[in-house]
Amino acid sequence: MARGVSMALSEDQGSIRKLDVDTRTGLMGGARYAPSPNCDDRPSGEEISLVVIHGISLPPGEFGGDEVEAFFQNRLDASAHPYFREIEGLRVSAHLFIRRDGRIVQFVPFHRRAWHAGESCYAGRTGCNDFSIGIELEGTDDLAYSDQQYAVLNEVLRSLFTSYKRLDNHSVVGHCHVSPGRKTDPGPAFDWKRIGCAVKDESFGAHDV
Numbered sequence: 001m002a003r004g005v006s007m008a009l010s011e012d013q014g015s016i017r018k019l020d021v022d023t024r025t026g027l028m029g030g031a032r033y034a035p036s037p038n039c040d041d042r043p044s045g046e047e048i049s050l051v052v053i054h055g056i057s058l059p060p061g062e063f064g065g066d067e068v069e070a071f072f073q074n075r076l077d078a079s080a081h082p083y084f085r086e087i088e089g090l091r092v093s094a095h096l097f098i099r100r101d102g103r104i105v106q107f108v109p110f111h112r113r114a115w116h117a118g119e120s121c122y123a124g125r126t127g128c129n130d131f132s133i134g135i136e137l138e139g140t141d142d143l144a145y146s147d148q149q150y151a152v153l154n155e156v157l158r159s160l161f162t163s164y165k166r167l168d169n170h171s172v173v174g175h176c177h178v179s180p181g182r183k184t185d186p187g188p189a190f191d192w193k194r195i196g197c198a199v200k201d202e203s204f205g206a207h208d209v
């Protein structure tokens with residue numbers, strides 16, 4: 001019940017969001033929980049040590065609909081758009097989805113492994129899903145992300161840094177950095193300086209897989 005009250009406040013009054021993480025449940029206060037079946041256990045003893053930022057919109061470039069949530073819950077109607085045929089049958093998810101207006105949806109508890117990075121490598125380690133949290137921003141590579149998204153993402157990151165001690169400004173990267181040549185999101189439109197991170201693409205080149 002208390003959680004419901006918190007959610008109502010966060011959606012009506014963005015300035016008093018409560019984004020604390022309950023490390024027992026792995027859920028973030030202020031996020032609406034919409035469970036995805038596309039997850040499993042992290043490897044035994046694995047600590048969360050990376051955050052991967054993504055961009056997504058379905059159909060690409062269209063915002064505000066239910067399609068991303070449907071996609072992560074394996075209920076996207078493939079007949080509704082030609083692009084949906086291309087991604088039909090994919091089983092993917094992310095921990096969080098931050099909408100253009102700053103609302104947050106959580107699909108996977110943080111202690112579980114979400115399926116967001118795919119083939120990937122960071123600092124010589126492959127399989128970034130094992131040790132990362134995946135955050136999807138509603139958007140595209142080349143359209144500016146919204147002020148609300150940057151504001152909420154900053155709050156989310158601060159909360160994650162508090163709850164998971166191996167995370168800090170140096171452990172936040174883009175999907176483009178861990179899957180170079182295969183993925184481009186969150187794209188050139190994402191301004192890393194606005195989240196206090198100055199990611200250099202060159203530092204990841206040696207780990208291309």
Ligand SMILES: [Zn+2]
Nearest residue numbers: 054055175185
């Ligand atoms: Zn991605």
